[in-house]
Amino acid sequence: MNGIHARKYRRRMIVLIVIAAVLVVLAGICLWGAWENTALQLHHITVEDDIPESFDGFTFVHISDLHNTQFGEDQSQLMGLVAESKADVIVVTGDVIDKRRPGTKHALDFFARAVKLAPVYYVAGNHEAVSAEYPALRRSVEEMGVHVLDDRSIPLERGGGVITLAGVNDPIFTTDEAERNEALMREKLENVIGEKQNYTVLLTHRPELFRIYREAGVDLVFAGHAHGGQFRLPWGQGVIAPNQGLFPKYTQGLYEEEGGKMVVSRGLGNSSIPIRLNNRPEVVVVRLAASHEEKRV
Numbered sequence: 001m002n003g004i005h006a007r008k009y010r011r012r013m014i015v016l017i018v019i020a021a022v023l024v025v026l027a028g029i030c031l032w033g034a035w036e037n038t039a040l041q042l043h044h045i046t047v048e049d050d051i052p053e054s055f056d057g058f059t060f061v062h063i064s065d066l067h068n069t070q071f072g073e074d075q076s077q078l079m080g081l082v083a084e085s086k087a088d089v090i091v092v093t094g095d096v097i098d099k100r101r102p103g104t105k106h107a108l109d110f111f112a113r114a115v116k117l118a119p120v121y122y123v124a125g126n127h128e129a130v131s132a133e134y135p136a137l138r139r140s141v142e143e144m145g146v147h148v149l150d151d152r153s154i155p156l157e158r159g160g161g162v163i164t165l166a167g168v169n170d171p172i173f174t175t176d177e178a179e180r181n182e183a184l185m186r187e188k189l190e191n192v193i194g195e196k197q198n199y200t201v202l203l204t205h206r207p208e209l210f211r212i213y214r215e216a217g218v219d220l221v222f223a224g225h226a227h228g229g230q231f232r233l234p235w236g237q238g239v240i241a242p243n244q245g246l247f248p249k250y251t252q253g254l255y256e257e258e259g260g261k262m263v264v265s266r267g268l269g270n271s272s273i274p275i276r277l278n279n280r281p282e283v284v285v286v287r288l289a290a291s292h293e294e295k296r297v
Helices: 001-034 071-084 105-114 134-143 177-193 207-215
Strands: 041-047 058-063 088-093 118-122 152-157 161-167 199-203 220-225 252-258 260-264 283-290
Touching: 041 252, 041 260, 071 105, 071 283, 088 199, 088 220, 105 118, 105 134, 118 177, 118 199, 152 177, 161 177, 177 199, 177 207, 207 220, 207 252, 207 260
Parallel strands: 041 283, 058 088, 088 118, 161 199, 199 220, 220 260
Antiparallel strands: 058 283, 152 161, 252 260
């Protein structure tokens, strides 16, 4: 009997040790995730392209997917990084608010401080499209001086050179039928860009429509929406993203395909999946560089 009791005791101890080890690992993951979800990061990207010579060195700060998240009092941590980046313009590619967490204060705090640093250009994402708070938010930010580029374009001039900055809001403003997104985006781009005359930069929420943007002649796209793939595997592959599903193609950084370029931000906040892993929130700084081949004038 003593031998039997001893074996049972050892088995219980092994089970308890395994359970304790699992709990320690889970606690570590939770603590790491809690830190990582607020540990802002600067991500610098250089885009070399056939731009007007006067735009060589022009810098965009790209913000996306705030999702009603706070980074310090009055967004002080976030704005510290933005200020450090010395942007020529700040571009915001949607989902500054969140349908699951009502409120606009954190978004308004960001915009109020951003317009003091550089001109701000903003397009709405899918969360704005389904939020009753968006119309009031849009009025408020426009009163601050934010340029809302929902389905319109404007020229940016510098040193005698001109580029076109265009924006499209999320397809959900028009339809909730995903199969119509491509056709709808083609129509939007035809109306917004028309006959292309200048180097064209597009602000959009949706990276999965990159092919449609390229076909419309867009040179450089800024997009968000993918949240970096939410959980990034050690070799950099994202696990899941809205409208791309498992192991998405476009989640972060610079993509170049068939002459077009796209910068995708990992974003700042979370929504339906409340935690990120190996995927810190980021402020993206994009510097244009003239290609020194055939120059635009």
